[in-house]
Amino acid sequence: MEKIVKQLIANDIEAALKxxxxIRxxxxxxxxLKRERGAENVFDFSLGNPDVPPPSKTRDVLHALADDAVRPCGLGYMPNAGLQDFREALALRLSTEQQCALSGKHLVITVGAAGAIVAFFRxxxxxxxxxxxxxxxFVEYGFYCGHFGGILKPVPMQGPEFALNPEALLSAVTEKTRVILLNSPNNPTGAIYTEDALGRLTEAVNxxxxxxSRPIFILSDEPYRLFAFEGATVPPILPLSPYAIVLGSFSKSLSLAGERIGYIAVNPALEGVETLLAAVTMTNRTLGYVNAPILGQRLAMALLDEQIDLNIYEERRQAMAKVLTDAGLTFALPRGAFYFFPAAPGGDDVAFCAKLMAHGIIAVPGRGFGMPGYLRLCCAVERDIIERSAAAFKDACQ
Ligand SMILES: Cc1ncc(COP(=O)(O)O)c(C=O)c1O
Incomplete structure (x- = not known):
């Protein structure tokens, strides 16, 4: 009998795996390369795992949480939208950040920013x-909406600074448009969108x-909000439109990426705000998250007034800018986040990343972010590594 080839996985996941x-x-x-040459001879700027230690208070908080855990439901289920006291405390902070009065009921605590986007799309x-x-x-966006039949429509940012281009985004709107997804400070460019550009976009969407009958939402993904340098500020989106939704996480600001704590806040000015919140609370549950991890929520709540040492990232940013300038690479100085997105000399990002790799530098081709011709360098590495990579960058660029 002819052997039947068994299809184990879904077609789209099979295609995605291939x-x-x-980045991966x-x-x-x-x-x-590290195995071949020794880790100290490789300059790996590929993965964005926040490596600056969490605030020192973290240790004491975790001890206290451990002491409190051994009691009935000490580590049990909770309301699907998250711990009530944490939601209230976070709402206070977001009210200031977003210049919009929020209370705990306008928030759902999620499994990272990623979980917030997925629950919202669902x-x-x-x-x-x-x-x-x-x-x-951020390349995962395509998967996040693709799980539910959504189609990602990339529209290029504007000019060498990768500015938001409201007119281009608006001209891509069709009957099928459901979301305009923004990310500021931006991964991978480090751009921060201006109040003026956001104002033009939101006004037109309003x-x-x-x-x-089915409104367009403006979803603002802000896990890097804290990472704004040289006095730059990230304008709040909620006051600009009732259809604006903001989400973020503690993955970068507290270096808690493995604890998976994020949030989504719906604008109280949205007509039907309770329905949307009920829906996101339900999808947060039924996607299998049930609720965001309890220890992570308690930890983030106790650390709400803390942040990692931003100076470390600022020093790295300056060090990387010098290394790239000395090597003759062209780039827009990132105003936020912790990435650089220089142009690939010669225009072929894959070829240039291969050349860099031959010199021990790992970078990610821009096409991995929907923009060939550039490369992404992540500064979640020690300054010493950035500085030691200078000679290798110069050699590769010659
Ligand atoms: C732009 C952007 N959005 C969302 C995420 C997901 O972050 P989280 O760890 O909070 O899920 C990341 C992670 O790198 C990111 O860069």
């Missing part, structure tokens, strides 16, 4: 709905929504 993300590919190539997308995103962009 098309492994460039380069990270694995880097690990191989709550609002129909198959075939379009999600417009400025390119380059007008469009007057005649749409």
């Amino acid at each position: 098309n492994a993300s460039w 590919k380069m990270f694995e190539a880097g690990a191989e 709550a609002i997308l129909e198959r075939g709905d379009e999600v417009i995103v400025p390119a380059p962009y 007008t469009l929504n007057k005649t749409r």
